[in-house]
Amino acid sequence: MQELHFAMPIMSLTAIISAGVMTLNWFMYQSADGVKQWMYSMQLMALTCLLLIGISYQPEIITFIALTSLFASFYFFVNGTEKFFRLAHSYRLWVVIGVIYFALSSWFSFVDSNRAMRYIASYSLVSVAMGLSIRSLMICAPSQHQRTNLSRWGFLVSCLCVFAVLSIHLLTLDAQPKTVVLTSLNTAQVLVIAATVCLPIILCVAFSLLCGAQQLEKMAVLAQKNKQASLLKGRFLTMLSHELRTPLNAIVGHADMLKRIPREPQKHAQLCDVISEAALSLSDLANQVLLQAKGEQVSSQLQPTNLAEQAHSVHELLLPLAKNKDLDFKLRIDERLSELYFLTDKESLPLVLKNLVSNAIKYTDYGEVILSASLHEQQVKEDYTLQVVRFSVSDTGVGLSKNALDYIFEPFASSQFEHNISNSAGFGLSLSKQLVENLGGELEVSSELSKGTVFTFDLVLSSCDAPVSQLGEEKMKSPEQLASNRILIVEDNLLNQEVLKHYLQDTKMQCEYVRTLKDASGYIADKQFDVILLDMHLPDGHGLEWWQSLQSQFEPAQAPTVIALTGDADEQAQQRYLQQGIAYCLEKPVSGSTLLSVLEHVGTAQTTQINPLQLLDEALIHRLNQQFDSHFLNTKLMYLADTFDYEFAQLQGLADIQAIDQLEVKLQTLTQECIEMGLKALAQALEETKQAVQAKQVIDWRALHHYAKQNALALQNYQKQFTA
Structure with a gap:
């Protein structure tokens, strides 16, 4: 057993080196399970070796601390192994092992100092740890990758080496240490010393091989998934190409039939239905x-x-x-x-x-x-x-x-x-x-x-309850009743312009068609329009940015209603348009019935539009300007207008999840803020909305949001006279 006396200083050095290597492994493989526990195990093993070197100074205390560090080292060893192989950790078993081990260690360190019994307790602890680690290795799912299997065999061999070396020390254990000179050691003892010194390095190499093999296996699995996904996407694109060509073929073929077949209204209507259905399928x-x-x-x-x-x-x-x-x-x-x-x-x-x-x-x-x-x-x-x-x-x-x-x-x-x-x-x-x-x-x-x-x-x-018509009980206007409305169509595609002309020809509306935002700005400078049909993506800019730059030029009662024509299927993009002053979003392809329905709604709103001053409590606004600085009020108004987008999105979200209590509280808070700022019409609308929520009626949150923006804009324009 005296060979341990010679091996311990060198073993301390190898343990410190192994602890450093495992720390690097942890930095490299932080996502791998168990690596952190293995790092703790090697660090505690190095600490144990260093403590055993200084055992001659205060033998009882240093010995007990070293034995405690050894227990913690092999606890983390087993814990890391079980985590790495994704097995459940038995805490109760380790509580039992800990109680027995510390009872023996305390007794044979402080009461009956017995070196041989301390070693037997430590040997038993390490043997149990090696057995549990080998068990975890054996019951884990087998791998299909050769490198992973080889690294697992290497880990098994390292555990058996630890068990074998400590067993040899146990067999040569002396109850009373004897003074032995290094030159008196035989070949077998020298080999045991060399094996003991190498134990930390053997375990460190086994851990490193397991981590590297697992990383390579993950990369191989990921590469296989990417290859499979690429194959599936390629086959999907082939399928998608076929699906696209089928309705396109129907559209082209039936359009050709329309040209060739004699004028038979019923047959033409059937062919047009097929073309329309194929186009909607494409959309x-x-x-x-x-x-x-x-x-x-x-x-x-x-x-x-x-x-x-x-x-x-x-x-x-x-x-x-x-x-x-x-x-x-x-x-x-x-x-x-x-x-x-x-x-x-x-x-x-x-x-x-x-x-x-x-x-x-x-x-x-x-x-x-x-x-x-x-x-x-x-x-x-x-x-x-x-x-x-x-x-x-x-x-x-x-x-x-x-x-x-x-x-x-x-x-x-x-x-x-x-x-x-x-x-x-x-x-x-x-x-x-x-x-x-x-x-x-x-x-x-x-x-x-x-x-x-x-x-x-x-x-x-x-x-x-059944939904209430968005247009209320008011009778819808016929196309002829829309003849007085002036509309500007901003669309760069000539074919789409022709479609819109066809939809609007029976309305007798005064329509102007332009293809660029520059031309649209020129028309707006010269003429007044009730409605703007605005394509969002144009050659010289984005429709939303263009409209935002023009909004401040209009009084609330004179601002045209902007209807976005967009191919954006992204709902978030459409919500952004609505929050920035766009009244409606029509997704391409636009049907004639949908377009006319929206225009009728706009026309009804415009014919019943009230004076902006009727939206405001003028007396209260005058008092506010006397009490506070007008610039302060302007800043507060700008903040209020900006928060409406967030507030009404939150209102609709609460309504969607049926959070009625929170919705009512939010409506009450907004109503009070509007009253304090002089937005009497909006406060009244919010109060009516609260009553409708309590009655479980359906609310048009988009229309209410648009109405709130109009009220805020009216208040901002009215406030300008106090800062002029």
């Missing part, structure tokens, strides 16, 4: 691809929705696809749904149903496709009722294998890439699953080869 496909490419979730805007109507619209839209394949497309709707309205995202649900149904038609050659919606449960809360609505789409198509079910919801995945997809309007199930999760449900699938597939999802929805 939907473009939106889906953009959302999928961005990898972002579509934010839900809760609106009163009749689910039966949405299911019927999907059925009518895709029924021609089923008829072309001689399929029986059935619609089964719970009768109770026809009379009910629910708060949900009006855009996402039809997109999900359309994707599921189009996929069902695509992969079904004979038989039937069934779209069903039914009420399943009712949950009554304190002040509202929740309903569980189940949707399902079933078919008698080719079905899915068990392997296909594992990856069918992965992005860019398809069960049959080679299958003809020309009759499908969707491009995958990944987006459908994402949208369903956004709505609070989970898309599930069950399938059997050659028998068919069933997609099912449940939505927990809050029932609500």
